[in-house]
Amino acid sequence: MLAAGCSTVNSEPTAQTGGAAGIGGSAPNTTGGALSTGGNTGNDASSGGASPTGGARSSGGASSLGTGGAPGTARAKNSGGSGANNASGGTLGNTGGTKNTGGVTLTSSGGAASPTGGVASASGGTKNTGGTLSATGGAKNTGGTSTVAPTGGVAATGGRASTGGASALPTGLPVDCGARNCDDATPVNPQLTSYGALGNVTMYSTGPSKGGACIYQDTKILYYAAININIAPGDAKGQWKGGTICGQCFEVTVVTKQGYKSVVVRVTDKCPDGSCGMDLGGSAPAAVMVDGIGRYQGAWRAVTCAGHPEVSDGPPSIHVKDGSSSGWAAIQVRNPTMAVAGIDYKDEMNGSIAGSMGLAPGIENYYLVPTDALASFSTIDITVRYVDGSMATAAIASSQLGTANSDLPLN
Numbered sequence: 001m002l003a004a005g006c007s008t009v010n011s012e013p014t015a016q017t018g019g020a021a022g023i024g025g026s027a028p029n030t031t032g033g034a035l036s037t038g039g040n041t042g043n044d045a046s047s048g049g050a051s052p053t054g055g056a057r058s059s060g061g062a063s064s065l066g067t068g069g070a071p072g073t074a075r076a077k078n079s080g081g082s083g084a085n086n087a088s089g090g091t092l093g094n095t096g097g098t099k100n101t102g103g104v105t106l107t108s109s110g111g112a113a114s115p116t117g118g119v120a121s122a123s124g125g126t127k128n129t130g131g132t133l134s135a136t137g138g139a140k141n142t143g144g145t146s147t148v149a150p151t152g153g154v155a156a157t158g159g160r161a162s163t164g165g166a167s168a169l170p171t172g173l174p175v176d177c178g179a180r181n182c183d184d185a186t187p188v189n190p191q192l193t194s195y196g197a198l199g200n201v202t203m204y205s206t207g208p209s210k211g212g213a214c215i216y217q218d219t220k221i222l223y224y225a226a227i228n229i230n231i232a233p234g235d236a237k238g239q240w241k242g243g244t245i246c247g248q249c250f251e252v253t254v255v256t257k258q259g260y261k262s263v264v265v266r267v268t269d270k271c272p273d274g275s276c277g278m279d280l281g282g283s284a285p286a287a288v289m290v291d292g293i294g295r296y297q298g299a300w301r302a303v304t305c306a307g308h309p310e311v312s313d314g315p316p317s318i319h320v321k322d323g324s325s326s327g328w329a330a331i332q333v334r335n336p337t338m339a340v341a342g343i344d345y346k347d348e349m350n351g352s353i354a355g356s357m358g359l360a361p362g363i364e365n366y367y368l369v370p371t372d373a374l375a376s377f378s379t380i381d382i383t384v385r386y387v388d389g390s391m392a393t394a395a396i397a398s399s400q401l402g403t404a405n406s407d408l409p410l411n
Contacts, residue, residue, distance in 0.1 A: 169260070170253050170299035171195045182256050183294030187275035190228045190238060196301030197239065199228070199277025201254045203285035203293050212269025214246035214365045216334060219268070220313035222282035225250065226269035233274035240270045243364030246332075248339035248387070249305040252278050254288045254296040261288040264303060266311040267339075283310075304388065306337045316392055318382065320406040321366055329369040329402045330360040333410070338386035343367045348395070349378040369401050384410060 172193055180186070190199030209224040211217040227245060228238035239245050245267050253262040263284045271279045278300050285293060305311050312335040321330040333340050347353035353376055357367040373380050376398040384392040392410040400406055 168195070168301070170198075170301075172198050173253065173260075173299045174255060174297060175259075177255055177257065177297065181291065181294075182254075182296060183289060183292040185255075185295045185297045187295065188277075189231055189233075189274050190277040192231065192239075193299075195299060196250070197228075197277065198297075198299050200275055201252055201277060201288070201296045201298030201300075202279045203281070203289065204271075204279050205281035206285070207282065209268045209281060214243060214268045215332070215363070216246075216268055221266060221268065221311060223263065223265050223284045223287075223308075223310045224268045224281045225252070225265040225284065226271040226276070226279040226281070227267045228276050228278070229270050229272045230274055242359070243270075244359075245339050246365040247305075247334075247336040249303050249308060249311055250278065250300040251303045252280065252284070252288065252298060252300040254298040256288070256290050256296070258290055261290060263287040264305075264308050264311060266305060302338075302387075304337055305335070316384075316410040318384075318394060318396070318408040318410060320401065320403055320408070321360075321363070322404050324369075324402055324404040326374055326399070326402040327371075329374055330363060330366040331357075331369060331401065332366045333384055333392075334407070336384070336386065337390065337392075338388050341385045341387045344383040344385065345370065345373050346381045346383075347373065347376050347378050347398075348381060350376065353380075373398055374402050382410075 172191075172195065177185070185200060188199055190197050204226065209216065209219045209221045211219055212224075212226065227240055227250075229236060229240040231237045247266060247268075249264055249266050251262055251264050253260050263280070265278075265280060265284050269279075269281075278298060280288075289296060314335055316333065316335045316337065318331050319334050321332070324330060331343070333343075343357045345354065345357060353370075353372045355370065357369065360366040360368040378398060379395050380398050380401060382394045382396055384394075386392070394408055394410050396408050400408060
C-alpha cells in the first residue's frame with residue numbers, strides 16, 4: 001500500500017531506480033518504485049547512508065585453563081557462577097561435579113567433557129549458549145564501541161561507516177513495523193528528540209535536485225531531501241527555520257522488514273504539511289525503502305557532509321545571486337559541510353569595513369552583502385561559520401561580490 005508523500009515547492013520526475021546495497025545487511029534493490037500518493041513538489045539533494053560494516057563481534061574471549069591440577073573431590077556447584085576448570089588430562093570430580101546454572105563452564109585442554117547443563121567453551125574463547133549474539137549486519141565501529149543493530153542492520157549504498165567512536169542508533173524508533181506494512185506507516189507530525197527527530201519518511205522525486213526552496217538551482221545531487229517546516233500544522237516550529245537548515249546533511253533511518261536501513265541526504269527543500277518529517281529525493285528513497293515506496297517510520301540526525309561526495313555536485317563555494325550588481329548583492333554557500341551559522345567579512349585594507357552579513361530579506365538561504373563591502377576597492381576576506389563551529393574562508397575582490405552568478409571557491 002502506498003502512502004501519501006509530503007508537499008514541497010518544486011516538482012520533479014517520479015520514476016525510481018536502483019536500491020540500497022547494505023554492507024553486511026540485507027538490502028534488496030528496488031526497481032521502478034511507484035510514486036507515493038500525493039507526492040511532494042520541490043527538490044533537495046542529499047547522499048549516502050550510514051553504512052556500518054559487519055556485526056559486533058567478540059574476537060577471542062578469555063580462556064582460563066588449568067594445568068596439571070589434581071582431580072578434586074565433589075566439585076562445587078555454583079548457581080549462575082563460573083565453573084572450575086578441569087586439570088589438563090584430569091578427570092571429572094565426583095557426581096554433582098562442576099556445573100553452572102546459566103554460567104560459563106570452561107573445559108581444559110585434554111580434560112573430560114563438561115558436566116551436563118554446562119555451556120561448552122568456544123575455540124579460543126568463552127561462548128554463552130542463550131547469550132546475546134551480535135545481529136547480522138549490525139553496526140561495527142573500528143577502534144570504538146560497537147552497538148549491535150537489528151538483523152539487516154544499518155546499511156545503505158553510499159553509507160557512512162563510523163570509525164574510532166561509538167555508533168549511534170536511533171532512540172525512540174521501534175524495531176519493527178507492528179501490524180502495519182512498513183511502507184504504510186501511520187501519518188504523524190514530526191517530533192524533535194535528543195537524537196534529532198522522529199516522524200514519517202516519504203519520497204517525492206527520483207531525479208537530481210532542482211535546487212528546491214534553498215534556491216540552489218539545477219544540481220546534479222542525487223541524495224537530497226525536503227525537511228519539515230512545522231511540528232504542528234502552521235506553527236513554523238519545525239527544522240526548516242527560514243531556510244537556515246539549507247545544506248545540512250542528515251542520516252535518515254527507517255524501519256523495514258529487514259531491520260533498520262539508513263541513508264545520508266542533504267537538505268535542499270522544505271515540505272510544509274503537518275505529517276511531513278523527511279521527504280527523500282533522487283536515489284535516496286531506493287536506498288532505504290526496501291519494502292516498497294511509501295510512508296515509513298523513521299528518525300534522522302544531523303551529520304557532516306564531509307566524506308559523502310554523493311550529497312554534493314562540487315566543492316564548497318560562494319554563489320553570487322542572479323540580479324546582483326555593484327549596488328546590491330546577495331550570496332549563499334553551496335555544497336557546505338554543515339548548515340551555515342553566519343558569514344563574516346573584513347576589508348583587507350580598511351579595517352573599519354568589517355562585520356557580519358545578515359540574511360537577505362525575503363530570500364531564504366541568501367546573505368546580503370553590505371554596501372560598504374561592495375563599494376570597496378580592496379579584497380574582502382570572507383569567513384563562513386558552520387553550525388558545528390568549523391569555518392571556511394575566501395579572499396574575494398569586492399567587484400566579484402557584485403558579479404551575478406559567480407561561483408567563488410571556499411577554502
